[in-house]
Amino acid sequence: METTHLGKTSALPDSPEKAILDYVPNPRPGQRYLIRFAVPEFTSLCPVTSQPDFAHLVIDYVPDKLIVESKSLKLFLGSFRNHNAFHEDCTVSIGERLFTEMKAEWLRIGGYWYPRGGIPIDVFWQSGPPPSGLWLPDQGVPPYRGR
Template structure:
C-alpha cells in the first residue's frame, strides 16, 4: 500500500503581516467649524476612494470607497482633518463591518450632526464584494 505524501502548504499561506490596533486611529486630529445656517438643513456629501485598512487576520490591505452624508446641526467637519483621520486607519487591523461603525461613532462625537450615514464599498477580495452602511439620527431630528 502506497502512503500518501502530506501536502505541504505554500509558505505564503502561513504569512501574516503585523497590524496596528484600533488605538492607532487618530481621533484627535478631527476638527470642525461652525455651520452658520443652523435653521436650514443642508446635506453634506463627502466621498473618497483612498480609504485603506488591513484585515485583522492576515494583515493584507482592504481598500474602500467611503461615503459620508450628514446634516449638520451647529458644526461641520473640516475636510483636511477628516483626510488625516481616515489615513490613520492605513495599518489598523479592523473588520470591514467594524470600520464603518467606528467612523460613524467618531464623526458623530466630533460634529454632533442631526443625521449622518457612512458607507464603505470595499474592493473585491477573494471573489467577494462587501458594502457596509450605518446610520445615525439625533434625538432632536427624530421628533
C-alpha cells in the first residue's frame, strides 16, 4: 500500500483539514486488540485569544481492516499547532476523523487539557460502547494536580 509520508520527507501541514492521514493494512486481521497513542505534548491555539493551549491526548482504538500510520498521525496532530479551536472541538474532531476514515471497530480519545485561567478541561469522546471482552486499560493520566 502506497503511503504519502512513510520513508519520505514531509512538511508539517498548514491545517488539520489539509493533513493527509495514511492507513495501512491491519497486520493482525481478525484478532481483536487495542492500539494506543499517547500524545503528551499536543498544542493548538485558543480561537479567541490565539494563545497556545496544551493537552495530553490518549487515543485508543480497535482496528478492523486498517491501522493509522504513525508518521502521518504525528503530522496531522502537529498541524493543530497553528489551528484555532476550542478544546472540545480539537478532541472530538480528531476522534471522529480517525474513526470515520479508518473505519475502526471502536475508538476513544481522552483530551486532558492543561489549565487556562486556572481551570483544566478534560474532553472525552468514543465511538460507542467498547467491544465485549476487550482489555481496556485506564488511560493513565491522573486528575489534574500539575499533571
